[in-house]
Amino acid sequence: MKKFLIAGLGNIGPKYENTRHNIGFKVLDYIAKHEDLSWETVKLGDITTLKKKGRTFIMLKPSTYMNLSGKAVKYWMEKENISVENLLVVTDDLNLSFGTFRIKTQGSSGGHNGLKDIQATLGNGKYPRFRFGISDEFSKGRQVDYVLGEWTAAEESELIERLEKAKQAVESYGLAGANNTMNAFNGK
Template structure:
């Protein structure tokens, strides 16, 4: 059985729950809800397992806070003996319009502290990432407030459809492979 580690980046704690920076947690929560899965708190994060068509998806919401995400990613890759090419990291992206999706097999951290820590811990920029656009609708010097701010009413109303698309993307990653997933979902 092929195994995949799907990591949704976010910060733990009530004050971060509905922030843009927690989109990775929210996408995994949407998948868990749709498939009636329950997360359990384990070492370095909340974990649940989703099985479909001979594939096992281990969904991880790190409890290390965003800036130390690499520690949780490394631990679960090693513990579950999952090859790095079967890792998919879900993160917010200021450089994409709201709700736009971009899947990449490598790249820079783009100033994202979670990706920066994963890159540092894994000692590579070659790992799959799923970037979810949160746009850059903030005034100069207000980036932190924007990223850690909550969704607007308009954005919030559009999230359920974006979650459905994100769930399809995650399944495609394990069932159809990274290249097919990129071809199907990038820019959608």
């Protein structure tokens, strides 16, 4: 059975629960809810496992806070013996329009602190990531307030459809492979 580690990035605690920066947690929570899965608090995060069509998706919500995500990702990759090609990091992206997806097999951190830490921990940027657009609708100097801010009512109403699409993209990554998933979901 082929195994994948799906790491949704976010910050722990109710203060951050519904913020834009926590879209990685939100995507994984959506998948877990719709697949009737339960989370278990374990070393360095919360874990649940989805089995689908001969694939195992180990979903991780790190408890290390966003800026130290690499420690949890590396630990679970090693513990579950998962290669970097079977990792998928789900995170927010300010440079993409709200709800737009960009899945890549490698790249830069783009200034994202969670991705910077994963890159530093793994020793390079050659790991797959799924960026979920949160847009850049903030005034100069207000970036931190924006990413740590809660979704607007308009965004909330659109999130339902986007989360379902994100669930499909994560499953496609494991079932159809990175290239097919990028072709089917990037820019959508």
